[in-house]
Amino acid sequence: MAKYDVLIIGSGIGGLTTAIKIAEDNPKLSVCVLTKTVEGESNTRYAQGGVAAVWNPEVDSTMKHKEDTLDAGDGLCNEKIVDIVVNEGPLRVQEIIEWGARFDKKAADGTFDLGREGGHSENRILHYKDLTGWEMQRTLMAKADAIKSITIFEHFFAIDLITQHHLGHAVTRLTPDITCFGAYVLNKETGHIETFLAKHTIIATGGAGQVYRSTTNPVIATGDGIAMAYRAKAWLENMEFVQFHPTSLYNPGRDNPVFLVSEAVRGMGGILKDRNGHPFMDKYDARKSLAPRDIVARAIDNEMKIMGEENMFLDCRHIPEDEFIQHFPTIRDKCLSVGVNPAKDMIPVAPACHYLCGGIKTDEMGRSSISRLSAVGECTSTGLHGANRLASNSLLEAMVFAHRIALDVREVISTGTFNTNIPDWNASGTTDPKEMVLITQSIKELKEIMSSYVGIVRSNIRLKRALDRLWQLNQETENLYASTTLSPQLCELRNLINIAYLITRTARMRRESRGLHYTTDYPQRQDVAQSLIL
Ligand code: FAD
Ligand code: SIN
Numbered sequence: 001m002a003k004y005d006v007l008i009i010g011s012g013i014g015g016l017t018t019a020i021k022i023a024e025d026n027p028k029l030s031v032c033v034l035t036k037t038v039e040g041e042s043n044t045r046y047a048q049g050g051v052a053a054v055w056n057p058e059v060d061s062t063m064k065h066k067e068d069t070l071d072a073g074d075g076l077c078n079e080k081i082v083d084i085v086v087n088e089g090p091l092r093v094q095e096i097i098e099w100g101a102r103f104d105k106k107a108a109d110g111t112f113d114l115g116r117e118g119g120h121s122e123n124r125i126l127h128y129k130d131l132t133g134w135e136m137q138r139t140l141m142a143k144a145d146a147i148k149s150i151t152i153f154e155h156f157f158a159i160d161l162i163t164q165h166h167l168g169h170a171v172t173r174l175t176p177d178i179t180c181f182g183a184y185v186l187n188k189e190t191g192h193i194e195t196f197l198a199k200h201t202i203i204a205t206g207g208a209g210q211v212y213r214s215t216t217n218p219v220i221a222t223g224d225g226i227a228m229a230y231r232a233k234a235w236l237e238n239m240e241f242v243q244f245h246p247t248s249l250y251n252p253g254r255d256n257p258v259f260l261v262s263e264a265v266r267g268m269g270g271i272l273k274d275r276n277g278h279p280f281m282d283k284y285d286a287r288k289s290l291a292p293r294d295i296v297a298r299a300i301d302n303e304m305k306i307m308g309e310e311n312m313f314l315d316c317r318h319i320p321e322d323e324f325i326q327h328f329p330t331i332r333d334k335c336l337s338v339g340v341n342p343a344k345d346m347i348p349v350a351p352a353c354h355y356l357c358g359g360i361k362t363d364e365m366g367r368s369s370i371s372r373l374s375a376v377g378e379c380t381s382t383g384l385h386g387a388n389r390l391a392s393n394s395l396l397e398a399m400v401f402a403h404r405i406a407l408d409v410r411e412v413i414s415t416g417t418f419n420t421n422i423p424d425w426n427a428s429g430t431t432d433p434k435e436m437v438l439i440t441q442s443i444k445e446l447k448e449i450m451s452s453y454v455g456i457v458r459s460n461i462r463l464k465r466a467l468d469r470l471w472q473l474n475q476e477t478e479n480l481y482a483s484t485t486l487s488p489q490l491c492e493l494r495n496l497i498n499i500a501y502l503i504t505r506t507a508r509m510r511r512e513s514r515g516l517h518y519t520t521d522y523p524q525r526q527d528v529a530q531s532l533i534l
Contacts, residue, residue, distance in 0.1 A: 001195045003418050004032035004151070006409060007182055009158045009225060010204030011035035012042030013133075014377025014398040016140035017096075018202055021406035023147045029413065031150045032196065034185060036157040036220060036488065039141055043206045043217055043378060044395070047133025048262035048331075049117050050103075050125040051399075052392035053089045056114065060122040062086040069393060072119045072292040073386025074515035075529035076238065081383035084364060085393070085400045092399035093126060101139040102128055116267035117391035118246075119292035123267075125392050130262055130328045136395065155188040157488050158224065161201065161232040162422055163370065173233045173534075180232065180373035181419040186486055193425035193486065199416025200372050200409055203229060203360060207378040208499045209257070210492075212353035212455075213447040216245055216260045225379040227495035229360045230502065235369040236534045237381035238358030239499075240506035241516040243389055244456050245354035246272075246296040249347065250311035251338050258352045259334050261314060263391050266290055268327060270316045273346060274303060277315070294388045294516045297351040301456045304350070313346035351456060355394065356499075357385040357516065358506070361533060366405035372416060374408065376401045381531075387515020433484045439493050442473055446496055449473075454504050458519040463508045470501050506532045 006022055008015045011033050019031050035041075054060045065086040070077050097103065103126040104113045115125035128135035144150050162181045165171040171178055182197040205225030209217025230236055247266070248258040266272070266289045273279050284299040285291035291299075300312050316324060321343040325332055328342075335342050360368050360375040362382050368375050377398040384397050433439070453466035474497050481494055510517055512526040 001197060002032070003197045005029040005198065005413060005416070006031045006200050006202065007196050007198035008033045008202045008204055009183060010042070010206060010377070011039045011152065012044035012204060012206050012377060012398075013136055013140060013395055014206070014402060015202070015204030016144045017399050017402035018204060018376055018405050019150050020140065020144050020147065021402055022409050023149045025406050025410055027149050029149060032198070033144070033150060033152045034156040034158055034196070035152065035154055036188075036224070038154050039152055040137055041218060041220055042137060043221055044133045045137045046216070046218060046257070046260070047136070047395055048130045048260055049264040049392050050115055050127030050132040051093055051395045052120065052124050052390065053093045053126060053396060054086065054124055055090065055112055055126065060124050064121050065124065068120050069384065069390045072388050072390040074294075074388055075525070076386030076515065076531055078383025081364060085384050085397055088400045088403070089396045092396070092403055096136065096139060096399065099139050099143045101136055104128060115264045116290070117263040118266065118287075118290045118296060119390050125264065125267070127264065130264070130330045133395070157186040157188055157491065158183045158205070158228065159186055159193065159486065159491055160184050161228050161373065162195070163232050165232070166422055171233050173235065175233065177371060178233055179371045181422055184425050186488065186491070188488060191485070193427065195422055195424060197418045197420070197422065199413055199418065200374070202405060203373070203375040203379055204377050205379050207356045208496070209353045209356070211446065211450050211496050211499050211503070213451040214248065214258050214350070215353040216248055216257050217353070218257050222492040222495050223356070223499035224492070224495045225375065226359050227498035229368065229370070229373070229375065230498055230534070232370060234373065235361040236359060236502060237361040237531050238387070238506075239356075239502040239534065240510055240532065241357035241385070241387050242353060242503060243293055243355040243357055243516055244297040244351040246293060246300050246351050247314055247349040248352035249334060249338070250350045252310065261331055261347055261349055262328065263293070265314065265316060265328060265331065268323070269319050270314045272296070272300065273313050273315045274307060275309060275313065277346070292388060293391065297456055298518060300349075300351055311348045311350040314349050315346045316342045317344065317346070355389055357381070357387070357389050362401070364404065365408040366401045367408065372412070374405045376405055387517065427485065430483055430485050433487065433490070436489070438480060439489045442477060443493050443496065446470075446473060446493070446500055450500050450503070454500070454507060456518065458507055458517070460508070460519070460521045463504055466504045467501070467508065470497060470504060473497055474501065502534065506534065
């Protein structure tokens with residue numbers, strides 16, 4: 001049985017920033033960070049475009065950043081949370097710069113070279129070439145690794161949160177005082193399931209893009225934390241709002257994850273066109289290629305259907321080659337590796353699942369509905385994104401709420417205790433899996449169901465079909481789970497099924513089209529905007 005004052009599950013920007021902040025605030029607290037593969041593997045690491053923050057008050061303002069965020073969120077943002085993030089964001093960006101993060105500057109005057117992305121009315125994106133996430137992850141790892149009170153466990157896979165349910169008490173979503181005592185964790189090297197007790201637990205497990213066939217998210221993004229929180233009866237919100245990035249590199253069947261062609265490329269002048277070189281975005285929005293993501297992804301999807309094509313194109317041939325290379329070296333290298341030269345060829349692109357706007361419902365201090373359990377980063381629904389996230393607001397949100405959770409932990413930790421009555425994990429009656437194909441095939445089926453029936457455009461009949469198929473997959477997987485020695489693959493399958501079910505069920509419940517949720521059965525927005533809480 002391991003005991004830490006604070007247990008953090010996840011080592012991306014949310015988890016590591018929270019760990020650093022808590023440890024710096026009170027070096028006496030023992031802080032443990034679990035990560036299911038290696039410390040550096042996360043969605044954070046792949047972020048390209050950058051971090052949105054108001055940096056140049058002479059031309060930009062937090063009011064404009066707020067308006068852009070609200071506009072993208074299509075009526076479902078929590079204004080108070082938007083205010084918090086746009087106002088505190090620049091302070092948090094300043095902090096990570098002080099910790100060593102580099103952002104590109106203009107050669108002429110040494111000021112930050114602020115980029116533009118879809119839905120932003122001003123240039124306000126700080127970036128490090130097209131590798132912003134890599135740079136931020138590098139900075140955070142260097143900082144966290146140097147702090148003695150932080151212990152990082154790699155290849156430790158959290159399976160379930162521990163609550164009074166594990167002491168034999170009935171717990172439902174309406175039980176008023178559900179409390180988290182830590183987590184059961186699979187040590188991938190030994191195969192043993194260990195008990196991690198904590199006075200306070202923080203979920204920072206990121207998104208769930210792997211629920212779809214084509215996603216920009218790395219293979220760790222299987223929604224584990226959201227699924228664990230759901231099983232522990234925490235409240236979740238806005239799960240139907242899955243963001244598809246308009247421009248992943250079209251390279252069918254080759255890559256998992258698919259490679260992202262950053263929105264910053266459109267911010268620099270890249271234009272969406274069809275195979276014949278005709279721009280089409282003016283039919284959909286006055287902001288053309290730089291409209292918010294839900295609009296652009298739906299437009300591309302529509303054009304692909306009209307033309308019977310599997311991709312559209314991003315034309316960057318008019319951007320000076322040296323500028324493109326300077327800003328997007330990784331994107332250019334990847335394009336060249338598949339035989340596309342952005343200086344001479346249009347880049348083939350298609351939408352891909354990119355970001356989950358919903359998740360564990362948290363309040364302004366990052367608290368979940370379960371006591372002694374907070375959440376940070378992409379696994380949350382803080383109220384910032386509403387029905388559609390504004391580009392480059394995610395890294396910002398994670399830093400702002402990491403700071404707030406650290407302030408909150410300062411308050412709550414003194415009353416926390418370890419619950420040493422928690423029983424060990426009971427694996428009796430389970431045997432080693434005989435056929436891994438049962439798991440791998442189910443994961444493939446799940447991705448097919450979600451991609452075919454719960455994608456950018458939805459309908460009642462597709463969602464009903466998805467729910468029917470998911471039900472069967474769920475039954476089979478629960479039987480396997482009850483009888484088989486646990487493996488990361490089986491746990492991920494189970495979590496992915498939970499996530500798929502939550503997305504599909506809330507999509508079925510929403511009888512309107514709003515933000516990222518578009519259904520042909522209810523193409524209009526309802527007058528009253530309401531978040532769906534499960
Ligand atoms: P992550 O960074 O995904 O970290 C999750 C961590 O949890 C990982 O360490 C993982 O191993 C661990 N974990 C998961 N499950 C378990 C488990 N069961 N047990 C133990 N550990 C577990 N956002 C922006 O704001 N700007 C951008 O430019 C941008 N570009 C992006 C480009 C790409 C290609 C992608 C995929 C995303 C991009 N995003 C961007 C979104 C942003 O990167 C993510 O939303 C953000 O990094 C999420 O951070 P996080 O800390 O919540 O999760
Ligand atoms: C991108 O670079 O296009 C991704 C930005 C984001 O997801 O916020």
